[in-house]
Amino acid sequence: MYGETSGMLRGALGELLRQHRIQQRIGGAGIHTVPVTTTVGERKEIGQQIARYRHGVLVWCHQAMRAANPRIGLEGSTGRTRGPAEELRYRLERTLRDSDVDLPTLDELVTPQRFDLVESWREAARACALGEHDFANGVGYGRLSEAQCLTVIKDAADVVRGLVSLDRRYANVPGWQPFPEPGRLGRAAATCATWAGYGEPDYTVDRRGWRPVPTLIDGPGLPGITGVLQAQHNLLLYLGHFPTAQNLRLVLDSQRNISREAARRLAPIDPVLAERWQQRGETYGRLVREARDLGGVFGTGGAAAGQGAVAATRMAELDDAGLSETQQIRRLQRMSAGIDERVCNLVEYGAAQRLYFHRVNLPRLDLDAGELVHTSQRKFVPIISAVQSELLAIVRSDLRPTPIQRKPPKGAARSRLNFEAALHHRPPPRGASPDVPSI
Amino acid sequence: MLLAHAVILGQARSYVAALADAALTTDASIEYDRVLLQIDFIHGDQIPGISPVPVTDRDVLFDAAESAIEDLAGHGIDSLTVELVLDMLWAARDLDAP
Numbered sequence: 001m002y003g004e005t006s007g008m009l010r011g012a013l014g015e016l017l018r019q020h021r022i023q024q025r026i027g028g029a030g031i032h033t034v035p036v037t038t039t040v041g042e043r044k045e046i047g048q049q050i051a052r053y054r055h056g057v058l059v060w061c062h063q064a065m066r067a068a069n070p071r072i073g074l075e076g077s078t079g080r081t082r083g084p085a086e087e088l089r090y091r092l093e094r095t096l097r098d099s100d101v102d103l104p105t106l107d108e109l110v111t112p113q114r115f116d117l118v119e120s121w122r123e124a125a126r127a128c129a130l131g132e133h134d135f136a137n138g139v140g141y142g143r144l145s146e147a148q149c150l151t152v153i154k155d156a157a158d159v160v161r162g163l164v165s166l167d168r169r170y171a172n173v174p175g176w177q178p179f180p181e182p183g184r185l186g187r188a189a190a191t192c193a194t195w196a197g198y199g200e201p202d203y204t205v206d207r208r209g210w211r212p213v214p215t216l217i218d219g220p221g222l223p224g225i226t227g228v229l230q231a232q233h234n235l236l237l238y239l240g241h242f243p244t245a246q247n248l249r250l251v252l253d254s255q256r257n258i259s260r261e262a263a264r265r266l267a268p269i270d271p272v273l274a275e276r277w278q279q280r281g282e283t284y285g286r287l288v289r290e291a292r293d294l295g296g297v298f299g300t301g302g303a304a305a306g307q308g309a310v311a312a313t314r315m316a317e318l319d320d321a322g323l324s325e326t327q328q329i330r331r332l333q334r335m336s337a338g339i340d341e342r343v344c345n346l347v348e349y350g351a352a353q354r355l356y357f358h359r360v361n362l363p364r365l366d367l368d369a370g371e372l373v374h375t376s377q378r379k380f381v382p383i384i385s386a387v388q389s390e391l392l393a394i395v396r397s398d399l400r401p402t403p404i405q406r407k408p409p410k411g412a413a414r415s416r417l418n419f420e421a422a423l424h425h426r427p428p429p430r431g432a433s434p435d436v437p438s439i
Numbered sequence: 440m441l442l443a444h445a446v447i448l449g450q451a452r453s454y455v456a457a458l459a460d461a462a463l464t465t466d467a468s469i470e471y472d473r474v475l476l477q478i479d480f481i482h483g484d485q486i487p488g489i490s491p492v493p494v495t496d497r498d499v500l501f502d503a504a505e506s507a508i509e510d511l512a513g514h515g516i517d518s519l520t521v522e523l524v525l526d527m528l529w530a531a532r533d534l535d536a537p
Contacts (some may be wrong), residue, residue: 247481253476256467285465288472292456293488359488 002139003206005131006155007415008059012124013162014422016117021169021352027118046118050418051177053118053125056094056162059103060128062096065089066154067135068149073371083151084188084195088160091181098180127222130171134209147202155416157193160168163421164189201416221310225318225328228258231311232335235268235304239342245294245303245356250292251301254308256284261315262332265323273329280336282396296356331340337401344400351392440485444514447507449487451478454504455528457492462535463501470531477524478508481516501532 024030027038038046069085082090084138113119139152164186167179179185186195216237217230235251243251259281266274323329350356440448452475459471479486494500505528512521 244484246476246484249476249479253469253472260465260469285468289460292452292472292475295484297484359486 001154001207001211002131002134002209003203003409003412004128005134005209006206007411008101008127009060009124009131009159010155010415010419012120012127013057013159013166014419015120016124016166017162017422018425019117019120019224020169020427026115026173039404040174043173046115047099047173047176049104049108050118050121050170050173051101052056052108052123054163055099055101055244056104056125056128057159058092058099061117061156061160061163062089062092063132063135064152065092068144068152068156069141071371076427080086082263083190084231086187088153088157088192091185094181095179095185099177101177132210136270137210139205144205144208145182145202147199148208150196150199151201151203151205154193154196157196158416158419158423160189161186162419165423175377175426203411203412203416204406206412207267209273215399219344225322225325227314227329228311228318229331229335231307231314232258232332232339235307235311236338238301238304238307239339239346241301241304242299242346242350242355243304244299245291245296245350247301247305248350248356249288249294249298250305251292251308252284252287253342254305254312255336255343256281256288257312258336259284261263261312261318262323265318265320266329268320269324280340283394286394287391287399290394293359294391295354296350297358298355307375340399340401344395347391347395358385440482440503441514444511445487445513447510448482449477449490451504451507451511452486454500454507456489457495457518458497458500458504458531458535461495461497462531463497464534467531467535470527470534473531474524474527474531477527481520497535501528504528 019025021030023043024034026043028043029036065085065088069089104122104125109122109129111122113122141149144152164179164182167182170176171178214233214237216234221227222230235254239251259277263277263281264272266277268392324331347356455471455475455478459468460474462468462471492500492503494503505525508521508524508528511524512518
């Protein structure tokens with residue numbers, strides 16, 4: 001997720017921004033009581049290593065700016081025609097173009113480093129390598145709201161400010177390659193951060209981005225409510241494939257039974273919640289009735305129907321105290337809401353693409369079938385035709401769950417405040433103890 | 440599927456669906472729906488649609504449904520399968536008892 005990777009990056013860079021006297025931290029001279037442990041050549045190599053890590057961070061910033069503000073063709077523009085975000089992106093492109101540093105290799109990203117300072121750089125570069133996946137998986141222009149775009153831009157601009165600040169601090173490292181135009185890059189980043197920080201930030205963007213693909217929970221059936229959750233989880237995954245009409249009917253039937261059993265067990269514990277499950281069961285009951293004449297052989301769905309039946313059976317075998325854990329009930333609710341949404345999408349898709357039909361009997365014989373014995377003529381009509389049942393209406397009005405208002409993760413604001421504090425961090429005066437206020 | 444089989448199957452489906460709609464308890468309605476699903480599962484997707492039935496009395500509906508399901512045995516459906524469906528029908532009937 002974007003929140004995890006950008007949080008890792010801010011954490012590592014915040015650590016670096018609080019560290020001064022860089023030469024001593026990579027084994028150089030500075031304190032007479034601490035021996036020198038590295039040669040100039042070794043420190044030069046360390047500097048080159050840090051430059052590669054820094055290049056990875058810079059590439060991430062450029063990708064973030066492109067994802068949140070994808071204006072193309074900045075080459076013909078001038079400083080007067082570029083806005084704050086375009087200016088920062090332009091400066092980042094110039095810096096990357098003029099830099100002859102390579103990206104860190106995979107070995108360099110995964111091998112722990114000897115010095116804590118280099119290790120923090122490695123963590124920052126690793127977070128950026130992981131964060132690249134987020135921009136293709138939900139953190140991109142068109143998928144984000146305006147406030148979320150501005151939050152991403154502000155994050156990237158703050159990281160660039162930190163990099164420019166560190167660039168000045170590392171100038172004494174042997175063989176250090178400073179940014180080509182640090183002043184312009186720093187000004188562009190500061191302006192962009194101020195501009196993007198005007199409005200109210202939307203930290204729900206932290207919940208977007210790449211996630212590991214959910215997998216089936218195989219193995220023997222788990223006991224109690226966990227077994228129901230296992231089967232419901234597997235059902236949700238199997239519903240990713242389009243089911244035939246018959247299998248869809250079996251899934252609807254299983255969800256009706258699960259809802260009724262849940263309502264029955266929850267009634268003495270939480271009547272309000274039980275009422276909600278009861279309503280879900282009735283909605284599925286109406287869907288089962290309306291789907292009696294649903295036809296359609298396209299698709300699969302046998303596995304989904306099987307998991308639905310397993311879930312219904314396990315729910316029926318639960319004892320009365322089986323639904324007493326609040327957390328498990330919430331999980332069941334969340335999973336069932338996911339199934340509801342998937343069923344809604346499947347029915348709507350099947351109706352729109354004419355994969356599901358209504359079976360209608362006609363009061364005459366089929367004379368064109370080419371058979372010796374004529375059967376009664378049947379006709380399959382699309383769900384969206386004049387003889388449509390209430391199926392689509394129920395799906396749209398009753399079954400589809402209300403969209404969840406996502407809340408930002410707990411540490412989102414704190415992570416950014418800490419990084420902001422690190423950006424404005426100043427070293428304590430010489431001789432002052434950090435634990436005792438100086439007079 | 441021949442005409443006679445289609446007619447019997449259509450009757451079985453229609454009467455079981457009518458029983459599900461006329462059931463006194465939700466549990467019985469669910470069980471009748473399961474019987475309908477089982478009949479459809481046996482025949483695949485080649486099944487006639489449900490037609491309105493002329494009676495509303497549950498006893499008459501049950502007798503007609505039972506008779507139609509029994510007759511399926513004469514149209515290529517093996518007897519054990521038919522017996523299992525009939526058993527499901529009777530189980531639903533037990534739940535529907537006033």
